[in-house]
Amino acid sequence: MSQTSASAGIRKIFSHPAWALVAAFGTYFCMYGFRKPYTAATYSNTSFFGIDYKFLLVIAQTTGYVISKWMGIKIVSEIKGAQRIKALLGLIAFAEIMLLLFGFVPRPWNIFCLLLNGLPLGIVFGLILGFLEGRKNTELLIAGLCASFIVSDGVSKSAGKLLLDHSVPENWMPFFAGVIFLIPTLIFIAMLSYVPPPSATDIASRSVREPMKAKARWEFFMKYAPGLTGITTIYLFVTLLRSIRADFAPELWTDLGYHQTPALFTQSEIWVSFGVVAINGLAIYILNHYKAFQFSLLTCLGGFLILLFAIWGLHYGLGKFPFMVLAGLGVYIPYVAIHTTIFERLIAITKERANIGFLMYLVDSVGYTGYIILMLFKYAMPSSDSILFLFVRIAIILGISAALILLYCNWYFKMKFKNNERTITQLAPGQSSHI
DSSP, X not given: OOHXXXXXXXXXXXXXXXXXXXXXXXXXXXHGGGTSGGGGOOOTTOEETTEEHHHHHHHXXXXXXXXXXXXXXXXXXXXXXXXXXXXXXXXXXXXXXXHHHHHHSOTTTTHHHHXXXXXXHHHHHHHHHTTTSSSTTHHHHHHHHHHHHHHHHHHHHHHHHHXXXXXXXXXXXXXXXXXXXXXXXXXXXXXXXXXXXXXXXXXXXXXXXXXXXXXXXXXXXXXXXXHHHHHHHHHHHHHHHHHHHHHTHHHHHHHTTOOXXXXXXXXXXXXXXXXXXXXXXXXXXXXXXXXXXXXXXXXXXXXXXXXXXXXXXXXXTOOHHXXXXXXXXXXXXXXXXXXXXXXXXXXXXXXXXXXXXXXXXXXXXXXXXXXHHHXXXXXXXXXXXXXXXXXXXXXXXXXXXXXXXXXXXXXXXXXXHTTOHHHHTOOOTTOOSOO
């Protein structure tokens, strides 16, 4: 085989969707190893000034994460492709150093280390997203990426629980969990560096994705403000529910009567990830951008109906494990639909000079800010109220409200585009107008 043909074969491997999928999935999967293992510890019987220590840890890291989301609106939307790899390496390294300090610094001062740990990690998703958007198979790629944070949430907790079971101190467990994930992280980031940019065919189908300055961001948002506000509200709701379910998984399983094991967290999330990827990945088969956009709104509605059914079933004898799986499906289906399809196809429909990074960090910043407010509100509630009780009550209110908002969003965008048949039926070159 000649050197030329060998080089062509290597380039073909790098350009295959599976390469990008594995690289993106693996990078974000490993990022959770630097973020979530600490939640597997209960830090029981520890409080400061009457405030539960784990509650303070969750608030601290989430605060750092929220700050990075607001910063990410500018950073992620403006960063150039050539800068992403260096940024990823620097962010992961800083996060692990903060976990090292978390082990050294005594309580309660190490809370600030966890705040700084969350600060860089909130940028990672947007940087990875930049390698995947604007392609004909973007929905499938991002669905796979999103599956990483569903599965990795459980795996990272399992890793943390396993370290605790082997007598690693609670303060040092997050750092050693990061050490476990460090080498795989570097391998997957190296793979990302070889992912080629979208092809000419991709650009013709989905539009070019360029960095956005402040003026461009403001003009895009104002042009679709009513609909984007509705989507942002829906994302706020699912972020609240997802974060409660993820950050307090040990407490939820305990309230349901389960004995915690390292495998328990992973088993439930594997089922959830399969369902979420299968449902949201179907959008790649819908060639018409507007119909795919409507489909994604419908899947969001279906997710909230599944969530409400899970709560109804729990009250009428549904098994506890199926409840956690169905509740996860109900929360993650709309959460992932917004990541994979809604914003991707909205940009493809309008052919605006925009990128998903801006839109995702706009809704993410609102979502995580709302979660901090919710946690503060939860702290003010009676201590007799369990996490399960809080989750169920909030899920009922937000599930019904979100369903109504989704109906409004569908109406708004239908009215927005009804006088522009060319926009609604925008397809890639050579594609049929039928699904």
